[in-house]
Structures are given as C-alpha cells and as structure tokens.
Amino acid sequence: MKSKILLTAFLSVSLLACAQETPKVKHKKKNTPTKTTTPKVKFANAVDPICNMPTEADMKDTAVYKGKTYGFCSSMCRDEFKKNPEKYAQK
Numbered sequence: 001m002k003s004k005i006l007l008t009a010f011l012s013v014s015l016l017a018c019a020q021e022t023p024k025v026k027h028k029k030k031n032t033p034t035k036t037t038t039p040k041v042k043f044a045n046a047v048d049p050i051c052n053m054p055t056e057a058d059m060k061d062t063a064v065y066k067g068k069t070y071g072f073c074s075s076m077c078r079d080e081f082k083k084n085p086e087k088y089a090q091k
Helices: 002-020 075-083
Strands: 060-067 068-074
Touching: 060 075, 068 075
Parallel strands: none
Antiparallel strands: 060 068
16 A cells, blocks of 8 residues: 555656656747848749748748749748749749
8 A cells, every 4th residue: 555655656746747847938929020131022922832821921932933933831832843833833
C-alpha cells in the first residue's frame, strides 16, 4: 500500500515537472508591422495559381514570367509554377 502511494506521488510530481517545462511560444500577429525594407510588389495574380490562396504584397515567394511578377504562398507552389508556367499564368 505504501509503495502505491509513493509511486503515485512520484508520478504526479514527474508529470507536473514536465508540464512546467513546456515552452511558451508567442506567435506574431499576422498584421503586425515588421521592420523590413522589402518593397511592396503588385502581383499579376490576385490568388496563388497553384492553391488559390489570396496573394499579399509582402509575399517572399515570387516568380517572373513574361515580364509579370507572380506571388505564391510557399516555395512549393512557386516551384510547381516554374515547372509549367504557361499552364498557370494568367492570359
């Protein structure tokens, strides 16, 4: 009986200690202004041509095709566009 109580107490203390070690991460708000010098770009597309997500002026993943700059939500979408830009480019 005494060993069950000690085991329960030990496990409780261990669980509480682990729970306190969990890092507390503060995420930035999406609309928080940042101190970047990246110029805002007007994209030829209003939505990502691969996944249809809306484009924003501060997107980092871009590709230029026939003199027009296209914005993408991720490097994966940009790479897919580069494989066959004629398929995705707006006419």
